[in-house]
Amino acid sequence: MKISPVSVAIVSMILPILAQVQQTAGCTCEIDNSGLTFPQSRLLNVQSGASECTKKITSQEMSDVDILLDKLHYRLQQLELDVLKLEEEDDSDGSAQQADLYKAVSLRIIEIELAEIQDLIIKLNTTNTNHQxxxxxxxxxxxxxxxxxxALEKFDRTGVVEKEKVNKQLQKELVQCQADLQVTPAPSIEHVPGNCPHGHLLNVTGPNTYTATEYGTSYPFGAWGRDPKPAAGKENWYWLVVLTSSSVYSNFIRWYSSHSTLVVGSNAGDVIIAxxxxxxxxxxxxxVVMYGDALYYGCYNSPNLCRFNMTARTITTVALPNVGYNNKFPFCHLGACYTYTDIDVATDESGVWVVYATAENFGNVVLSKVESGIxxxxxxxxxxxxHKRTVTNTFVACGVLYATRFLDKDTEEIFYSLDTVTGQERYDLNLRFRKMSTNIHSLNYNPNDRQLYMYSDAYVLSYQLVFG
Incomplete structure (x- = not known):
């Protein structure tokens, strides 16, 4: 077979190319990716913005409005009650002078409540503006x-964003769980009133004692109780002072060696003051009160506080500056005043206090600490x-002055307090307790048993104070 010159030429061109292909170790190829790259930086920007929002919007800020609205609701309810009480006072019987006095006091209370409501509204408006x-x-x-x-969703064809979000949440929960296991609970920073280790006054229960004295109903005014700092051997003794002259004056203290002897009227003797x-x-x-084996009381016909030493049988006095006495600023309620109750003495964990009123303080209550000594x-x-004439009685517990008011013949209310540590006054305590008789003539707190000792229309009663 004869090969043409053209065929020879073609073969001579193909053979070198085939040899080069056979000598090649591998092959390469180029991939043309026409898709878009996932923008990780944009996702991080979104996460950063979300974290910033979370830090600025806290649960406390979100609850501010609810707290303020609750307070405002309570204050408006209290205001409504006080306005109704003012209307009742306007319709009540009694002298024009007494009616005007009670109206002035009620208006003062309403004025204080309106100021508190206005302050709450201002805070609420400010909070709403900030939240808006x-x-x-x-x-x-x-x-x-x-x-x-x-916009980022189109890149998340394999669930990258969702999985990363789940992983971040799991990591956060793990860190929080580990922190919770290691954390030490923070101590409570709630303010305890006065110098009270027991906490806040929560309730009054009782009466635990309700009995007439051995005098029967002859002497409706008086006081009784236990000495918070008794003399040796008298830790369980009770004292009694009855006003035997005109329901205003007394010159002796009667002792009882136990509660049962007081109930049955078997006394341990009298100590004569004058x-x-x-x-x-x-x-x-x-x-009057007993403290440190001494009787503290308002002195006869003078602006002084007297202390009668039970052992030495001596009397020392301290002047009460500008005090109203001889029935100028007694305790009262809408129906009547308790005569010659200008000076009220109280005891608590720290010692003796005296409650009175002065014209310089517009007939309002003044509280003074009595420092013991010679x-x-x-x-x-x-x-x-x-105002002292709006109060039926007072007592001091743990450095806090409390005041009661007459609601009706069966119910008394502890409505007011003054914290002597912070100076804060409150008119909204609303602690009610049951009376067995209409009038409260004396009321005193004993820190040893945390009981209130009351003398009421010739009866002696005791109530338990509940703190917490």
């Missing part, structure tokens, strides 16, 4: 983040906004 600004700013930011996330009744330095008014002295003094 936050809402407008965050609405814009959230809308931008939503738009950005919708030979006459009344005379210089005899007891005037029912609001001669008693007045210590620190607090002027309050509480």
């Amino acid at each position: 600004g936050l809402s407008k700013d965050f609405t814009t930011k959230l809308q931008n983040m939503k738009t950005e996330m919708e 030979s006459g009744n009344p005379t210089t330095n005899t007891v005037q008014g029912p609001n 001669t008693p002295l007045l210590g620190r003094t607090w002027n309050t906004s509480l």
Whole structure:
């Protein structure tokens, strides 16, 4: 077979190419990726914006409005009750002078409540304004983040974003769980009133004691109780002072060696303060207390506080500056006043206190600490906004002054307190307790058993104070 010159030429061209292909170790190829790269930086920007919003919107900020609304609701309810009480006072019987006095006091209370309501409204408006600004700013930011996330969704064909979000949440929960296991609970920073280790006064229960004295119903005014700092051998003794002259004056203290002997009227003897009744330095008014084996009381016909030493049988006095006495500022309620109750003495964990009123303080209650010594002295003094004629009685517990008011013949209410540590006054305690008789002539707290000792229309009663 004869090969043409053209065929020879073609073969000579193909053979070198085939040899080169056979000598090649491998092959390569190029991939043309026409897809888009996932924009990781944009996702990180969205996450950063979300974290910033979370830090600025806290649960406390979101609850501010609810708290303020609850407070405002309570204050409005209390205001409504006080306005109704003012209307009842306007319709009540009694002298025009007494009616005007009670109206003035009720209006003062309403004025204080209106000021508190106004303050709450201002705080509520301010909080709403701040929240509206936050809402407008965050609405814009959230809308931008939503738009950005919708744009990123087209890259998430294999669930990258969703899985990363789940992993981040799991990591966060793991860190929080580990922190919770290691954390030490923070101590409570709730304010305890006065210098009270027991906490806040929560309730009054009782009466635990309700009995007439051995005098029967002859002497409706008086006081009784136990010495918070008794002399040796008298830790369980009870004392009794009855106003035997005109229901205003007394010149002796009667002792009982136990509660049962008081109930059955078997006394342990009398200690005479003065030979006459009344005379210089005899007891005037029912609001007396025993502390440190000494009787503290308002002195007869003078602006002084007397202390009668039970052992030495001596009397020392301390002047009460500008005090109203001789029935100028007694305890009262809408129906009547308790005569010669200008000076009220109280005991608590820290010692002796005296409650009175002055014209300089517009007839409002003044509280002074009585410092013990050879001669008693007045210590620190607090002027309050509480008008004394609106109060039926007072007592001090743990450095807090409490005041009661008459609701009806069966019910009394502890409505007011003054914290001597912070100076804060409150008119909204609303602690009610049951009375067995209409009137309260004396009321005193004993810190040893945390009981209130009351003398009421010739009966002696005791109530338990509940703290917590």
